[in-house]
Amino acid sequence: MNFKIDKFILAIATTVFLAYLFPQLGSKSSPLNLDLIASLGISLIFFFYGLKLSPEKIKTGLKNWKLHLLVQASTFILFPLIVLLFLPLVHSEHNKNIWLAFFFLASLPSTVSSSVVMVSIAKGNIPAAIFNASISGLIGIAITPLWMGIFLNSSNSNFDLREIYIKLITEVLLPVILGLLLHRYLGKLATRYNNYLSTFDKSVILLIIYKSFATSFDEKVFNALEVSNLVVISMSVIILFYLAYFITGIISDKLGFNLEDKITAQFCGTKKSLVHGTIFSKILFQNATTLGIVLLPIMLFHGFQIFIISILANKLSNPVK
Structure with missing residues (x-):
C-alpha cells in the first residue's frame, strides 16, 4: 500500500x-502586524465555513442522536478526562506547560x-460524519x-473568560452566522x-x-525543551489517540451500532482540528511566549491522525475475505 x-x-x-x-519577522518588535492579518484571516475562514454549512443537512442529521452524542462526548469529554488523569503526575512548571498543551x-x-473524507473511504455513515464534523466546530x-x-484562570492572571468569549463571538461566531445567512445565495459558489x-x-x-x-x-522558550521531552510528547500523542479510538469502539459496540456508525464514531470522535487549535490558541493564550x-x-x-486513520480507512474499504 502506497502512502503519500x-x-x-x-x-x-x-x-x-x-x-x-527568521524569528524576528514574527517577534513582538516586528514591523509587520501579523496579529491583525491573522485576525482578519480567521474571520474570513469562519465566514466561508458558514457559507458551506447547509442548514437543511444539519436538521436532517439530528435523527441519529445516539451516534452524534457519542462523537461529541468523545471529542469534548473523553479526551479531556483522559488527559486529566495524568495531572497528578505533573510537578514542575515546565511539565505543567506541556500538560496544559495536551489539555x-x-x-x-x-x-x-x-x-468526512476518511469516513467516505472507509464506507462509514457519511451524512452523520458531515453533521458531526460541522457541528463540532x-x-x-x-x-x-x-x-x-x-x-488558565489559576495560572494566568490576565485570563478573562468574558474577553475570550467576546473575541470568539466577533472573530468566529458572527462570521459563521453571516455565512449561514448567505448560504442560500453564495453556498454553491463556496x-x-x-x-x-x-x-x-x-x-x-x-x-x-x-x-x-x-x-x-525569539524568547528562547524551546531551550528548556529537551529531546526526551519531544519523545515523551510524541509517544503521548499516539497513546492518547489509541485510547480514545478503542474506548469509542467499545462504547459503539455496547450501544449496538452497525459497522457504518461505528466507523463514523471512531473516525470523527478521535479527530482534533488543527484549524481550531491554531485559531483558539491565538485567542485563549493571546501573546504568550509559550505558544509554540x-x-x-x-x-x-494532526500528522499522526491523518497517517493512521488513512491506513485504517483503506483497510476497512478493502476488507480481507
Missing part, C-alpha cells in the same frame, strides 16, 4: 523551520474535511474556553471554489503557526 506524505504537514514543518531561521489539544473540536466555540478556563478556500484556510493557519513559533524561538509549545502536541496529533 501530506503536503500540508510538509508545509507546517517548513513554516516552523522558517520561524527558527488544550484534548478540549478542541473535531476536524471537518479529513473526517460550533460546539467548540463554547466548550473549549470553558475547559481551558479551569486551568462549494465550487472549495479548493481555493481550503488553500486560503491553510495559508492563515501557517501564518499563525509561524507567528507562534517565531515568538517562542502549546501548538506542538496538536501539530503532532
Whole structure:
C-alpha cells in the first residue's frame, strides 16, 4: 500500500523551520502586524465555513442522536478526562506547560474535511460524519474556553473568560452566522471554489503557526525543551489517540451500532482540528511566549491522525475475505 506524505504537514514543518531561521519577522518588535492579518484571516475562514454549512443537512442529521452524542462526548469529554488523569503526575512548571498543551489539544473540536473524507473511504455513515464534523466546530466555540478556563484562570492572571468569549463571538461566531445567512445565495459558489478556500484556510493557519513559533524561538522558550521531552510528547500523542479510538469502539459496540456508525464514531470522535487549535490558541493564550509549545502536541496529533486513520480507512474499504 502506497502512502503519500501530506503536503500540508510538509508545509507546517517548513513554516516552523522558517520561524527558527527568521524569528524576528514574527517577534513582538516586528514591523509587520501579523496579529491583525491573522485576525482578519480567521474571520474570513469562519465566514466561508458558514457559507458551506447547509442548514437543511444539519436538521436532517439530528435523527441519529445516539451516534452524534457519542462523537461529541468523545471529542469534548473523553479526551479531556483522559488527559486529566495524568495531572497528578505533573510537578514542575515546565511539565505543567506541556500538560496544559495536551489539555488544550484534548478540549478542541473535531476536524471537518479529513473526517468526512476518511469516513467516505472507509464506507462509514457519511451524512452523520458531515453533521458531526460541522457541528463540532460550533460546539467548540463554547466548550473549549470553558475547559481551558479551569486551568488558565489559576495560572494566568490576565485570563478573562468574558474577553475570550467576546473575541470568539466577533472573530468566529458572527462570521459563521453571516455565512449561514448567505448560504442560500453564495453556498454553491463556496462549494465550487472549495479548493481555493481550503488553500486560503491553510495559508492563515501557517501564518499563525509561524507567528507562534517565531515568538517562542525569539524568547528562547524551546531551550528548556529537551529531546526526551519531544519523545515523551510524541509517544503521548499516539497513546492518547489509541485510547480514545478503542474506548469509542467499545462504547459503539455496547450501544449496538452497525459497522457504518461505528466507523463514523471512531473516525470523527478521535479527530482534533488543527484549524481550531491554531485559531483558539491565538485567542485563549493571546501573546504568550509559550505558544509554540502549546501548538506542538496538536501539530503532532494532526500528522499522526491523518497517517493512521488513512491506513485504517483503506483497510476497512478493502476488507480481507
